Amino acid sequence: MTITLLIDLDDTLLDSHLEDFLPAYFRALAAHLAHIVPTEKLLPALMAGTQKMIQNTDPGCTLQEVFEQSFYPQLNVKREELESGIEDFYDREFPLLGKLTKPRSDAQEFLGWARAQGYRIAIATDPLFPRKATLHRIKWAGLDPENFALISTFEKFHFSKNNPAYYGEVLGQMGWPDGPIVMVGNDFNRDIYPAQLAGFATYEISSGFPSNEIQEERNSKGNFKSLSSWIQNVAPETFAPDFHSREAQIALMAATPASLDALLRDLDKKEWIIKSSPEDWAMIEIVCHLRDSESELNQMQIQLFGNGKEPFIPRPDAAVWARQRSYLNEDPEKALAGFISSRRQTIDMLNNLPLQHWALKARHSIFGPTNFLEVIGFMTEHDRLHIQQAWKTLRFIQGSE
Secondary structure, eight states: OOEEEEEBBBTTTEOHHHHHHHHHHHHHHHHHTTSSOOOOHHHHHHHHHOOOOOOOOTTOHHHHHHHHHHHHHHHOOOHHHHHHHHHHHIIGGGGGGGGGGGEEEHHHHHHHHHTTTOOOOEEOOTTTHHHHHHHHHHTTTTGGGGGSSSEOOTOOOOOOOOSHHHHHHHHTTTOOOOOOOOEEEEIIIIIIHHHHHOOEEEEOTTTTTTTTTTOOOSSEOOOOOHHHHHHSSSSSSGGGGGOOHHHHHHHHHHHHHHHHHHHTTTOOOOOOGOSSTTTSSHHHHHHHHHHHHIIIHHHHHHHHHGGGSSOEEEEOOOHHHHHHHHHTGSOOOHHHHHHHHHHHHHHHHHHHHOOOGGGOOOTTTTTEEEEHHHHHHHHHHHHHHHHHHHHHHHHHHHHHO
């Protein structure tokens, strides 16, 4: 059973000393662009754009898009006027900031051990930086970016790490691998607590903890040496995600459209209709199925709970829609936008429900006696199955190029 490790970067794999690094980074960027934009104008815009990224909850808008929609209008300049200067900064000036950081030998040793076990490893760093900056920081840690299954950056991600949906998006962009999952990081408020809300096992890294400090089976803390011991001594099934909470389900609801937006937005129209086999669905059929299931089934089922009685939850056979509705002829961009729009509506519905609503009972046409939380869980499980299907199709498309 392969374990998936989501590991933070700053002050976990790399001694970044962010309280010193971030001010130096902002000053260096401002100085590099001062011939175009005055520092006193650029820094407030930079901070405001960063705050917008941290606050974003829109699964259809990447953090890069969120930042740029805030940043450039405040400067009253077009993106094209600054783009080459920013790229030059990350190519020539940003690497010089590496002297403010230090690699961690204990982290390198742990990652070597984890790779030898065959674990799947992702760099789950807060995606507030461009990819170039993140790759530099990984190299400062003495690590090879090619050794990681995924690296979160602002070009592809829609949520920052304070949002539990970020952790679902990491898994979604990895094709939702089955099996145990552990989030490892040093910051309780940004690495550990949101991941726990999302339903994941966690390990809090701190060099201040003795190597043998183990607090709980599922959520523990210590240093990298005790982390490897903990993983070996705890049954792998203990690390299986637990999505039996309102917070986890809403996070997963947001993660699905965000993941699909990231995975599919670069496909051309011909790739949307490629099938991995005659029996499988093309990408356009998967997305249209999710779109129509959202508006015609998921939202209908949520509304059935509003009459105050124990509702009967039907589950029509939506698998036949792909052929009946000729999904292969639909416009991919409109189909994906339609799914994202409908899912936004669903999330708004869920966020506005009182807590006690999640315990309401019902009878499901397939699963029998159930409750509202479990019905939402059926929806997010359906999401995960289709993300896995989309991932398989995407790998086939990329292999056929």
